[in-house]
Amino acid sequence: MDFTGNLIVISGPSGTGKGTICKKLLDEHKTLTYSISATTRQPRTGETHGINYWFTDKIEFERMIEQEELLEWAEVYGNYYGTPLARVQEVLKNGQDVILEIDPQGAMNVKKKFPQGVFIYIIPPSMTELEKRIRGRGTDSDESIARRLKAACDEIRMGVYYNYVVVNDEITVAANKIAAIVEAEKCNVLRNTDLLRQICEDKGE
Amino acid sequence: MDFTGNLIVISGPSGTGKGTICKKLLDEHKTLTYSISATTRQPRTGETHGINYWFTDKIEFERMIEQEELLEWAEVYGNYYGTPLARVQEVLKNGQDVILEIDPQGAMNVKKKFPQGVFIYIIPPSMTELEKRIRGRGTDSDESIARRLKAACDEIRMGVYYNYVVVNDEITVAANKIAAIVEAEKCNVLRNTDLLRQICEDKGE
CATH class of the missing domain: 3.30.63.10 (Guanylate Kinase phosphate binding domain)
Incomplete structure (x- = not known):
């Protein structure tokens, strides 16, 4: 599996801004491919x-x-x-690395088939902030907002099944954190075992 | 363990340039503390x-x-x-994060006492390159060089006990990779379980 790209799965409860973060990430990192x-x-x-x-x-x-x-x-x-x-x-x-932006249920389905992927969970800085963002859209009734917040809260707990948690305090900061994760994962020892072996075979020529 | 810094342990066979990389990293990232x-x-x-x-x-x-x-x-x-x-x-x-630069034997001793640390292994791009660097110092006899290369080769295999492997092709690139790992590890889900729990307790105030 060495020398191949990583599948980067980006998910999070609805309203956490994962779409905007992905757009920012892809705009600034042209080597990433959007699925x-x-x-x-x-x-x-x-x-x-x-x-x-x-x-x-x-x-x-x-x-x-x-x-x-x-x-x-x-x-x-x-x-x-x-x-x-x-x-x-x-x-x-x-x-090349592939970015897959997907809802939490889809992300867990991908994990079953592709556990070697890098699973990143975007969360809001607080439930208060998430409520503010959903209200800001002006498309939801009070009842709908309450239901969505309850659902988001249950979903946030699902973050434990991911490899990384990124708080979306500020779009640019969150996108940079994901970029750092993408870079770091290239160095993950599990993705470099062949490399460690091959260098030793190249003993002084 | 949430909201605390990470212990970043940087090691590698002698001659791989870990000292120079650490200096570069610390010069450019003032929030890191050198142990x-x-x-x-x-x-x-x-x-x-x-x-x-x-x-x-x-x-x-x-x-x-x-x-x-x-x-x-x-x-x-x-x-x-x-x-x-x-x-x-x-x-x-x-x-704050602490950078500990240490030889491979020391790194493994730290791992026993502090397994939650982030263990990064710096390796040369190839054994040929490592030989060139050791020869370049002009301080070793042919016999000593052969012995050091053999030792380095055995040590490189020890990379599997680390979390990350960073190839030192170019100092700045390697230092940036470590900086990315440091950033990514702050988002590691294992270091954010309290956060996931706390956000849910802050349900809409």
């Missing part, structure tokens, strides 16, 4: 096939499920969403 | 008590060994060298 999801939902205005999503139909998606061509998948409001495995594997083999 | 060793050897010209070493005598050093006041210690050519534990603990409690 594009496949979906059966219709493209929205401005969305491009192969950039925002791989748009496909139900028959093709179900064939991919059947053939185990997806790293993970889910059905949301009657539409399928999933991560094509072949593309991820291809990028990793080229030695 | 100063205690020794019974005489100060050399230009060495200052409390900066290069804590200079002490044999009776005092043996008292420290006796009282278990040292994180690790060794006797080299009749002189004692060791790491005072109290100072390390004090800095860590203040939430």
Whole structure:
């Protein structure tokens, strides 16, 4: 497994800003490759096939499920969403890191299939701050906000199943922390056992 | 153990440049604290008590060994060298990271007493390169060089007992990798379990 890229899975409760952090990270680190999801939902205005999503139909998606061509998948409001495995594997083999931004349930499904991935959990600095952000959107009723906060609280506890926890106090700081994790993981001893062996074989020539 | 600093142990075979890397790292990251060793050897010209070493005598050093006041210690050519534990603990409690640069045998002794430390192993890019560096010093005979290369080769294999392996291809790059590891380790989930719990207790106030 040496000399290949790492699969970096970024997740967190909804409202913690993981999408914004990923965008910042990808903008500033051009060597990182974003994993594009496949979906059966219709493209929205401005969305491009192969950039925002791989748009496909139900028959093709179900064939991919059947053939185990997806790293993970889910059905949301009657539409399928999933991560094509072949593309991820291809990028990793080229030695590049892949960023996969995904909800907590999806992240745990990826962990089952790909435990050697690097699992990063983004959390809000406090529940008070998370409430402020959700209220700030102005799209949720009080009841909905209470429900979302309760769900986020349960989700935050799931952070223990990840390798890293990043507090989203400030977007740039959080993105830099993820960049540091990406760098550090290249040096993780578990990813360098072949290297340790090979250097010793090159004894003085 | 949350909200405390990390003990960063930097080691590697002799000739890999760990001293130079540490100096670079400490020069550029002022929040890191260097762990100063205690020794019974005489100060050399230009060495200052409390900066290069804590200079002490044999009776005092043996008292420290006796009282278990040292994180690790060794006797080299009749002189004692060791790491005072109290100072390390004090800095860590203040939430600052401590850098301990030490030979591989010392690093493994630290690991026994302080397994929660972050253990980083610096290796040369190749044995050929290491030979070139040792020859470049012009202080070793061919026989001595061959012996040192053999020893380094055995030591490199010990890298598997560390958390991270950093190849010293270029000083600045290697120092930046260590800086990334230091940042990443602050986000290590094992060091943030209290945080995950506490945020949930702060449910919307």
